[in-house]
Amino acid sequence: MILSFVLLGMTVGLRTMTAMAVLCWFAWLQLLPQHGWAFWVGSLVSVIVFSVCAVGEYVVDTLPSTPSRTSAGPLVARLVFGALVGGLAAHAIIEPVAGGVIFGVLGTLIGAFGGVRVRMYWSKALGRDLPVALLESAIALGLAVATCWQLHVLLESIISLLPRAGQ
DSSP states (O other), X not given: OHHHHHHHHHHHHHOTTHHHHHHHHHHHTTSSOXXXXXXXXXXXXXXXXXXXXXXXXXXXXXXXXXOOTTSHHHHHHHHHHHHHHHHHXXXXXXXXXXXXXXXXXXXXXXXXXXXXXXXXXXHHHHTXXXXXXXXXXXXXXXXXXXXXXXXXHHHHHHHHHSOOTTX
């Protein structure tokens, strides 16, 4: 479970809105249902808003004028969303939210600082940034979907262990 929160945080470190958009899709499709304070994540409005934000981020990230993800403003946004995504993921699988927040933030730092180093290396090696940026976006999306699917499978196994009503 801890690894799942870190991986989702790493996704946020690479692309701020991707993990949030994927979590919203999983909640809306009832693969990772949210309840209580997190009910809003599973609404169609959240799915649309965060999906549009994620696609917009994919486009903006390819522009040369985009600021570094490790500068103050983008990093703070990533840390906030890393905490939110980690907390929502923990809440969805009936785990303490604080742990999800902590490990989501840790993963965000790994993804932001590690991701920028890897991207700089491969952009320099290839002599072009666009292919690396597109690949990075694809990796972030794939990692978010795979991690949310793993959480879905985990939640299903937790639910199967719970006593059934009337038994």
